[in-house]
Amino acid sequence: MDMIVIAGFLGSGKTTLVLSSVKDIYERYGKKVAVVVNDFGTIGIDGKVMEKYGLQVKELAAGCVCCTLGPSLLITVKEIYENIHPDIIIVEPTGIANPESVVAVLYQAEEEWVPEKISSVVIVDANRFPVLMKAFERPLKNQLNTSDFVVINKIDTVDETALSEIKIKIEELAPGKPVVCASASQNKNISEIVDKLVN
Amino acid sequence: MLTDDFTAYAAKVNISLKEPVSAASIQKKLTTFLALIASECSDNGAYLIGHIKCVVESEKGFYASSITAPTDTPSVRGEMTDGSESLDVIVNVLLYGLDKVTVKQITKSAVPVALSFVDAEIKIWDLEDNENQPIHFG
Numbered sequence: 354m355d356m357i358v359i360a361g362f363l364g365s366g367k368t369t370l371v372l373s374s375v376k377d378i379y380e381r382y383g384k385k386v387a388v389v390v391n392d393f394g395t396i397g398i399d400g401k402v403m404e405k406y407g408l409q410v411k412e413l414a415a416g417c418v419c420c421t422l423g424p425s426l427l428i429t430v431k432e433i434y435e436n437i438h439p440d441i442i443i444v445e446p447t448g449i450a451n452p453e454s455v456v457a458v459l460y461q462a463e464e465e466w467v468p469e470k471i472s473s474v475v476i477v478d479a480n481r482f483p484v485l486m487k488a489f490e491r492p493l494k495n496q497l498n499t500s501d502f503v504v505i506n507k508i509d510t511v512d513e514t515a516l517s518e519i520k521i522k523i524e525e526l527a528p529g530k531p532v533v534c535a536s537a538s539q540n541k542n543i544s545e546i547v548d549k550l551v552n
Numbered sequence: 553m554l555t556d557d558f559t560a561y562a563a564k565v566n567i568s569l570k571e572p573v574s575a576a577s578i579q580k581k582l583t584t585f586l587a588l589i590a591s592e593c594s595d596n597g598a599y600l601i602g603h604i605k606c607v608v609e610s611e612k613g614f615y616a617s618s619i620t621a622p623t624d625t626p627s628v629r630g631e632m633t634d635g636s637e638s639l640d641v642i643v644n645v646l647l648y649g650l651d652k653v654t655v656k657q658i659t660k661s662a663v664p665v666a667l668s669f670v671d672a673e674i675k676i677w678d679l680e681d682n683e684n685q686p687i688h689f690g
Contacts, residue, residue, distance in 0.1 A: 365604045399605075402616045449558075480620075481620060
């Protein structure tokens, strides 16, 4: 069983990317996927939306899996592994989570169900990138550096100049980190992202 | 990014309608609701909206909507057909720079303004309080 962590700041498009990716993974790779959603609030809206689209979802609400809910994440993943037997589990942490911490929690899994591979991606909102950088450059830099690659999402909302500036800034913050430009809501470059996550 | 000025708030709204309403009117009111909360929060001092999300469910389907800036138009996904007679709405506000009391007040005030239907009965539950008594409108 493999695991994928799809991280990114609040409102970056994680849920949309999860919905698109699950469909693509199933259609092109024929793999069975389960999703763990961690919402910060007491009510999990993202999980509810995913269930409406027919996904098997486990919700972890009212906390963050990279810190207070770490043990709950392990228990949840074990239950999914034992009861659903998916090929892949996608974890969508809260928008404030550090992907490195989530991956570290997952690697604490017991030997019999330890994931064969854990991939992580950080989603960046192209539309709000300058505003977010102004408010949270250091934690966002940390997010970028602790993922396997970066997705610049919502590219349909910015022009070429703005997109180029975002790429330059990401290269400055996380030198050499692979970047994919996409629009999850318009299904643009989803297959490229999935190929990086699954292979 | 869990700073001292980060605020999370959630509420549930039930709307009992006297007459069935169209899906288009529900979608319009939903986006107006989120846009109103976003602009009010921004005007009152929120410097960054993490997200304001909402799910509305009825016997005719569902809509999920989200907004991340007061200048944006809320995105909407989901499907609903005409004829809903009761709506369950969950709204979740995550933002920076505004205290929870004000966020709560803005959200609850936006409900009767943006989600009103003729002769509808509206109840609001604060989902983050231990005392889970609804507030009635209509």
